[in-house]
Amino acid sequence: MTIPTIDARGQLCPKPLILAKKALNDPATGPEFLLLIDNATAKENVERFLADNKVPFRTVQKGNEYHLTVSRIEKPVIAATDEYCPVTPEAARGAHIICITGETMGRGDEVLGAVLMKGFVNTIKEIEPLPRRIVFYNGGVKLALDDSPLLPALRELETRGVELLICGTCADFYKVKERVAVGRISNMYDILGALTGASKVVCP
């Protein structure tokens, strides 16, 4: 008996995962289906997703391809696929850069500026496309330190593929180099290269 085949070859995560989830949740699929994947990372993520949802499957490797025979279970599969594919596809990231030059947003009252900056950084992850990079310099580096309330938001952005560049000269000047908790320490060449190569630069 032939079983339905889902061909996810040539597709990168999260596409194979989304296709697998759809087939699992669709009663029309039948008791079993075959999922074809040719990307090792996508295969591992799909396997992890299936195992966590207690979906029986077996994998056979054929050359560069992985053939997963998956059994449908009656319980609907609810686990969020994005947990298994943390890296945002290139298309979901824009070509723009956000430039954080201080601890505050705008000029005027410092306390207001600080709370505005928190609102701003916490919202970056909600707006697509995500920036390609976020550059932090001068007082802006303080937002990337170990005691920053913005660390969870910045870490999420980093997981989703946004590169965070922290000005090394600035971290050194403020004597906080050891406390940089997110992103990559970089220099003027990296920073100027990033700013020059951006389609646009957003400065809060």
Added chain:
Amino acid sequence: MILFLFESTHAVIAAEKICVGAQIPCAVIPVPRSISSQCGLCIEAAVADREPVAALLRESGIIFTIHEGYVK
């Protein structure tokens, strides 16, 4: 997550300071458009911290409302 909404930006700033002081994780975010179209900030916290945060705010005399099940 739950949202704490306030009557002024000053109250948001005071409330954030209180949460940070009490080491309760919270995030200053814009008030979601599904709640208000006006420009404003609010505080997002974990459901588990609902009562501790509410108690601290009440102690400080800060007026707030709590929103659940919002869409950003």
